[in-house]
Amino acid sequence: MQATPETCFVDFQDVWLAYNAQLLAQNHFAVEAIDLKVQRGEFIAIVGPSGCGKSTFMKLSTGLKMPSRGRILIDGQAVTGPLKISGMAFQAPSLLPWRSTVDNVLLPLEIVEPYRSNFKAKRKEYAERARRLLQKVGLAGYEDKFPWQLSGGMQQRASLCRALIHEPKMLLLDEPFGALDAFTREELWCILRELWTEQKFNVILVTHDLRESVFLADTVYVMSKSPGRFVVKREIDLPRPRDLEITYTREFTDIVHELRGHIGAGRKTDAQAQATLTTTAQTTGKAT
Numbered sequence: 001m002q003a004t005p006e007t008c009f010v011d012f013q014d015v016w017l018a019y020n021a022q023l024l025a026q027n028h029f030a031v032e033a034i035d036l037k038v039q040r041g042e043f044i045a046i047v048g049p050s051g052c053g054k055s056t057f058m059k060l061s062t063g064l065k066m067p068s069r070g071r072i073l074i075d076g077q078a079v080t081g082p083l084k085i086s087g088m089a090f091q092a093p094s095l096l097p098w099r100s101t102v103d104n105v106l107l108p109l110e111i112v113e114p115y116r117s118n119f120k121a122k123r124k125e126y127a128e129r130a131r132r133l134l135q136k137v138g139l140a141g142y143e144d145k146f147p148w149q150l151s152g153g154m155q156q157r158a159s160l161c162r163a164l165i166h167e168p169k170m171l172l173l174d175e176p177f178g179a180l181d182a183f184t185r186e187e188l189w190c191i192l193r194e195l196w197t198e199q200k201f202n203v204i205l206v207t208h209d210l211r212e213s214v215f216l217a218d219t220v221y222v223m224s225k226s227p228g229r230f231v232v233k234r235e236i237d238l239p240r241p242r243d244l245e246i247t248y249t250r251e252f253t254d255i256v257h258e259l260r261g262h263i264g265a266g267r268k269t270d271a272q273a274q275a276t277l278t279t280t281a282q283t284t285g286k287a288t
């Protein structure tokens, strides 16, 4: 479905980023010509080869980096600095080892306004909220343990809770499940699916795992390396709710296969890649 001005939540208008003035002078951009519209509540995934600009896109989406050219609107507002409405989780859970799990989850509320000002007065209420969230992701009984007493998958669950405790409108996930084994990863897909279905925040998921992108997302974007551009937009029309069984169906594996082809094309020599990507972008619809 096309995002209209009313339903559009993320709006990149011809966005280019060079990391510094010298690179800009050399016309050396980490990402270029990004035109992308994401609907409110939409779950998008971004896949592409290492170094193509996925994390750069994340930094732009949260206002940690300003574009060298172009404009970004999030929830109708031009982005002018770091956004408070987003939560983030990365490949390494990066929990603080001296804080219990529940205290780690509470951390954003100690830092982000409006929670920060009333944190002391409302600590009990917030701790209840953190505990409820931890229970929802299957960490009942682990709330008062320390991160080093938790498995990798448990730590990543806690890190998801920390990203969501301030009820962000947008959740940014940069390879959040990359370090986990296949079974734990699938468990976490389901947890994320549940949280998203319930709360309908926007998700931008960066992943190297094509199955993960197809299972979770409404739309998958493929980026090309050098220049870092969005070259393919693939809407995932598999019905929801999706359960893990769907990953064994022909429909599912066909989409994964198709995406794999686009990534493969991006890895060929520059000249070959340009030719292939232009063709695939025409047949599947260039990212808009």
Ligand SMILES: Nc1ncnc2c1ncn2[C@@H]1O[C@H](COP(=O)(O)OP(=O)(O)OP(=O)(O)O)[C@@H](O)[C@H]1O
Binding pocket: 019, 030, 049, 050, 051, 052, 053, 054, 055, 056, 057, 228
């Ligand atoms: N702080 C920086 N200063 C200069 N160049 C940078 C900086 N951060 C990233 N880059 C460059 O920008 C390009 C895109 O990097 P980015 O980290 O966005 O890639 P990525 O797609 O997230 O890669 P990976 O899959 O390996 O995480 C790369 O060429 C990288 O070298």
Ligand SMILES: [Mg+2]
Binding pocket: 054, 055, 056, 174
């Ligand atoms: Mg990255």
